[in-house]
Amino acid sequence: MVRWFLYSWISCWLLVAMAESTTPTNTLTERLVDKLIYQSGWYQEFFGKDKREDIVPPPPKEEIPSIVTPKAVEIPQGYTDTDTLFGRDVEPFNMEVVSRIEGGDLVLNSKDPHLYVNPVSKAVGPYQVKPKAHSDVGNLRWYGATNLRGPKDYDTGGKQRGHSNRYLTSLLGKYEDRYAGTNTGKYRDKHGKTVFGKDAQGRWDKTGTQYMPRFDVKGARATALAAYNLGPTSMDYMLDKKKKLTGKSFKYKYKGKTISVTEEKLEEVRGYLGRYVAEGELTKQEILDAFPEMKGNIDKYITAWHDVNKNRQRR
Secondary structure, three states: OHHHHHHHHHHHHHHHHHOOOOOOHHHHHHHHHHHHHHHOOHHHHHHOOOOHHHHOOOOOOOOOOOOOOOHHHOOOOOOOOOOOOOOOOOOOOOHHHHHHHHOHHHHHOOOOHHHOEOOOOOOEOOOOEOOOHHHOOHHHHHHOOOOOOOHHHOOOHHHHHHHHHHHHHHHHHHHHHHHHOOOOOEEEOOOOOEEEOOOOOOOEOOOOOOEOOOOOOOOHHHHHHHHHHHOHHHHHHHHHHOOOOOOOOEEEEEOOEEEEEOHHHHHHHHHHHHHHHHOOOOOHHHHHHHOHHHOOOOHHHHHHHHHHHHHHHHO
16 A cells, blocks of 8 residues: 555656656656665565565676776876876876976966077077087987987977977986996997897887887986986086086086086086976986985975975966
8 A cells, every 4th residue: 555655656756757857767766766665764664674685686796997007197297287198108208297397487388488598598498409409419319319400300399399308218218228237229330220239129119210218227217307407418427427416516528618517507407306306207216316415405306396386376
């Protein structure tokens, strides 16, 4: 009797509900019956055990498959969504982070970021590509970097990103080889024929044009980023002469010129690395693997960049 009354009431309710719903009538009925009779506890109070349990088997217990993080975001990112379509085998460093640190608000918020020229260094665009210095990339060409022959090689944002990425990738390959004692480069022999280093297998794509770093050499990533700011020639001198990133200024001769690395420049490089830690592109340990003298000297640079980003978010 009670069930007849409930179903009569449900039918009246359905006439109203169907006018506003596209859900089939039988589905609506089942949902309401379940809520009123079973979920409310009414059925159990009068009839005991819910007999549906004998008819409908419980859902199988399945473990949720673990989420596999794609290569492009293996390293946690920082303040904004910086994921790109490019895997780390193509862009070893997240170029969105590079542009935010290299170019900063001044460049990125300008009318045409790729046309911006730094008045002091003459570096161009969000990645601060240096046309004069990069007209000869030196031994970085062994790892895929290319010379800038003129404005047509860097007159768009895409060209600048491509050049900057090849340059950074080459720096990473160079320092991976240095620290690991390997030879993965691509060279030209005396006859102009392309030859590869003895450890190059698996380090180049099928066309032999795209270098693919290993990512497992301690200190290489931090050194590559530091060299992008300081310059690979100065970085090589520091490593050869065991100069410290926290040390005093120094000078050296290169191609008949005297190159001076000031304490202010070393301070800039320290802050530069701290920014990458703050952005999630480096870890503290990676910096310590490359520059042990930075122990106890990292946090203040990370905090400084956190403060910059907090101020940016308030504006």
